[in-house]
Amino acid sequence: MKKNDLVLIGVLLLICGIGAVFFFTHTENGVRHAVITQNNVQLYDIPLTGHTGTEDLIITDEHGTNTIRIEGEAIAVIDADCPDLVCVHTGRAAKKGDVIACLPHKLLIEVK
Template sequence: MMLSRRDVLLLAALLLCSFLPLAVFGWGRSPVATAVITVDGATIREIPLTTHEGRETFTVDTPNGTNEITVDGRTIAVTDADCHDKICVKSGAMERKGEVIACLPHKLLIEIK
């Protein structure tokens, strides 16, 4: 089976069109991830994960309890909490946009935006 010149041009055009989403949505754009920590809907801290270096641990005191948060390089995690279920601790470290850590008893939410 031989490909005609029109077939080759059609394949080339389709191949070029397959890269169109990269051009439209940003080829090589570096994703900037920021961890937004809120308690009962109020933002208490924003941490730029993309540029963060080293390890930092801090405590967030809420009216309902305490959470220990660790930022290690470009990841963030709740490493200790005094709530009964500790689901927030079991969530582990997060680093990608859209990921969420929630401690419902303390009304604490960490969103990566």
């Protein structure tokens, strides 16, 4: 290896390090909100950042009923009358990109 090779490696590592610092410091900033859709129709857009207390929503249609709880800065499906209960077992969603889906009821909760 020559001196120029070491300089090139050092510059590339520095650029990667700066990119990583930028990515990790800016991904969790901003307002998080939960978007609830059913049958591709947006029902609710709920801000999660700064939310305190507990709030329950009951969504009912011809497919069935889901009970959704917003607690603190997280959201979860706490009860459903679908046969598999995957949405209930998914747990809480709080980070950007978290998704809760109830396919029998065509319900989708996304944290954005």
